[in-house]
Amino acid sequence: MNSLKASASSLRSTVFLLMILIFTKPINSKDFLQCMASKFSTANVYTKESTLYSSLLLKSQKNPRWLNSTLAFKPLYIVTPSQEPEIGVTVLCSREHGLQVRVRSGGHDYEGLSYLSRAHFVLIDLVHLREIRINMEDQTLWVQSGATLGELYYNIAQRSSTYGFPAGVCPTVGVGGHISGGGLGVLTRKYGLVADHVMDARLVDVNGRVLDRKLMGEELFWAVRGGGGASFGVITAWKIKMVPVPLTVTVFTVHKTLEQGANKLVDRWQQIADKLPDDLFIRIIVQNVGGGSYGVKKTVQASFNSMFLGNVQSLISVMELIFPEMEVGAKDCKEVSWIESILYFAGHPSGTSREVLLDRDHQLYKSYFKAKSDFVNQIIPETALQQAWERQLQVDEAYMVMEPLGGMMNHIPETQLAFPHRGGNLYNIQYIVKWKVNEAEEARRHIHWVRMLHAFMSPYVSKSPRTAYFNYRDLDLGINGNNGTTSYLEARVWGTKYFKNNFERLAKAKRRIDPSNFFRDEQSIPPFG
Incomplete structure (x- = not known):
């Protein structure tokens, strides 16, 4: 069954490629420019011949696996508007001359849809609209x-x-x-x-x-x-x-490998994560560690990554009451300001200046990857998670990020906003696989791997439909x-x-x-x- 699902995914990719070759027509590159010039200005319009075109296109792409993609066109024009009327004119001129538009704010679309298209298009990059x-x-x-x-x-x-x-x-x-x-x-x-x-x-x-x-x-x-x-x-x-x-929040991260009983702690976390006090957030990042050339055994590690809206003493009291198995002590915790907690969760070392948050193009957040997601509404058997994590040892860099829901989410109806994943969900999972070299075979191998992991998890997650998070585009x-x-x-x-x-x-x-x-x-x- 899993192999059939993987074959279906491969077939969809093939169809995706073939459809690029259909429904395309010649575009007169001058028409759009003339339209922009007559209705507004071309000062912020860049063609493929512009010296800044490549840097503008590549700068915000956070998933470089799309750089050499043959599955879609790159933009005929990049427009970097500085005011709303300029966007309106770009939309009108695109419509008038048979072009699509794509809009990019940060460049994090997981499937590159904010800067690639199967049709000729104009990229509207909002980099100058940041007030x-x-x-x-x-x-x-x-x-x-x-x-x-x-x-x-x-x-x-x-x-x-x-x-x-x-x-x-x-x-x-x-x-x-x-x-x-x-x-x-x-x-x-x-x-x-x-x-x-x-x-x-x-x-x-x-x-x-x-x-x-x-x-x-x-x-x-x-x-x-x-x-x-x-x-x-x-x-x-x-x-x-x-x-x-609050003026002070408390953060901690506790690491446990499979050999140190990570699976037991994760099982316990599943039972309580959505029922914790609303002031307490504990997510789990499961990843590969060890291996390499230093004789360290390759294994899987679960990191319990947390923030509590309060001081250390209050946090420890809460943890001793509801999650004593974690054995969190003062030595594991650090009191910080809210903005320092942002730096902490972003992976920056202690003492990093908050000015790093102004770096839109920090290399820490760029990688070749493929991701998928699930919402979980019943406890996953410990044996199933163990098998899933053992599969992670088949690749060099893979993650399962498990983020708790519950709390306020249980009190907001599914129809309150378009986002429907509210009460009844224990947590969501993001599956991520990364690789180092942007080569077709490397991408194919890793994408196949994460698809197979996703297929393996099918019996244990939401059903009818099997739900996913739109921001984790798939x-x-x-x-x-x-x-x-x-x-x-x-x-x-x-x-x-x-x-x-x-x-x-x-x-x-x-x-x-x-x-x-x-x-x-x-x-x-x-x-x-």
């Missing part, structure tokens, strides 16, 4: 979509040590994509998703209009919070309510046809895995705002009908 305006009087902020999470975290910390933002742990992720996909993070159990705290948004639609919440209406505003913004237009900015954080779940021909019913194959029953409502919102399906990609939401 952050904070209002401490009402604890709100406006952030433009081209800013990164790191830039946002930094700016909040510069203004306040008692307010934060419940988003993800990778600081180079773009705000635009992260929020529109929902936004899981360390504070999710306490405050929910980042999208749960969005109060307003600004979006450029298919007609070049700039819409705020009032103008777009509540259905579209619902859709872009967790449903992925790129299906509906170009989201340029978000208004967000900040959340309170084209193996299904892809749309080219030329905008995919129907709503066809797209349900992958759409219900990300959005469950919310997919129909998303498709109806799409029909209202973009009935011609101009904003589309391999996993965009088609109009209902």
